[in-house]
Amino acid sequence: MARISEIPIQATMKINTSSKELLFSTIRISNKGLGTVGTGFFAHAFVGDELVVPLIVTNKHVLEGTDQIILGFLAKSPETGEPRYGERRDIAISGDAWIGHPDPQVDIAVIPISKIINTISDLFYKTIPTALMEFTEEEIFIDAVEEITFIGYPSGHQDPFHLTPITRRGISATPIEMPFGGKKIFLVDGSIFGGSSGSPVFLLNEGTYRSGPTNVTTGNRMVLVGIIAASIQQVTDEPVVANHVPHVALARELDLGIVFNRHAILETIDTCLAKMGQRRVSKVN
Incomplete structure (x- = not known):
């Protein structure tokens, strides 16, 4: 029993x-x-x-x-x-x-x-x-550092009984609206594992959020700002992108992920x- x-x-x-x-x-x-x-x-x-x-x-x-x-x-x-x-x-x-x-x-x-x-x-x-990606900087204020929410199947994991995905959070490591290295990407500080590739990345605030340089708004904000693609590993003096490999090892030293932005x-x-x-x-x- x-x-x-x-x-x-x-x-x-x-x-x-x-x-x-x-x-x-x-x-x-x-x-x-x-x-x-x-x-x-x-x-x-x-x-x-x-x-x-x-x-x-x-x-x-x-x-x-x-x-x-x-x-x-x-x-x-x-x-x-x-x-x-x-x-x-x-x-x-x-x-x-x-x-x-x-x-x-x-x-x-x-x-x-x-x-x-x-x-x-x-x-x-x-x-x-x-429409959750179709906004201007005037319509949605995005600060240099934002809490981000991403949802997916890290290392293939999900709730084995209900089959629902795993929700995780981190912060933007580079400004979301500033193309990192001149490319259509930004970096996030969060645990990005293989299987997370393809996860949508949201700004998801419920209760209060910053709506301007000196403004705080009561309410909810939800916009889609990107899609996770890869993690970064520090294996030499320069970071090496572990790209095009669905199951990549998490770089313990950096804990950074590459996100293609909403425009892409x-x-x-x-x-x-x-x-x-x-x-x-x-x-x-």
């Missing part, structure tokens, strides 16, 4: 806050060719007044080197529309069913998923509107839409 502490407890959770919705905005991606796991996140772009295109955003290196990719969706109850925790729907797609950023140095890729969600009804997910994400989405004969329409209120 199992002890009480060993009996799994099935949770019920009302998905009634932005934070809770974010738990269902990511997807576990398995690369069958390399035997590795990465993260992707659901997004949608408006291409008309009512027409939206659903997508999965991840890194190129999460998808490369295989002829089959497995998308691990969480199942949905057809009766209630709620998630069926612990039940995964693995969807196999072709290894070339994605479109990458045109710059080979920008490690972002997009998977169109309209056909999947239109033919399989019991998939539970929450998509992130591109939007460029990749626009490239994908253009190949589909569509154009993104801004829906910022």
Whole structure:
């Protein structure tokens, strides 16, 4: 007879806050060719007044080197529309069913998923509107140092019983809106492990947040500022980027991660839409 502490407890959770919705905005991606796991996140772009295109955003290196990719969706109850925790729907797609950023140095890729969600009804997910990336410095104040939240599957880990992802926090190590080294990236100070590649990075504040150089606002702020791509290791006198390797060793000395910024994400989405004969329409209120 199992002890009480060993009996799994099935949770019920009302998905009634932005934070809770974010738990269902990511997807576990398995690369069958390399035997590795990465993260992707659901997004949608408006291409008309009512027409939206659903997508999965991840890194190129999460998808490369295989002829089959497995998308691990969480199942949905057809009766209630709620998630069926612990039940995964693995969807196999072709290894070339994605479109990458045109710059080979920008490690972002997009998977169109309209056909999947239109033919399989019991998939539970929450998509992130591109509007969360469509803002100016005047609309959203971003300081030189910000607390960041990222969600994914570090080293392939997730809640093994409910199949929900892992949420982590850190800080921006370089200014988010200042391209580090002249590239479309910034650095974060946080524990970035293999499997975290493709994790969305948010500014997520609930209660109060700084809305200007001397202003503090009461309320909530949630914007998507980037996507994790790699970690940095100090192996010589200069940092070496551990790039294009889904499972890289964490640099204990530095604890730094490379994040491609929101502009690079939007460029990749626009490239994908253009190949589909569509154009993104801004829906910022």
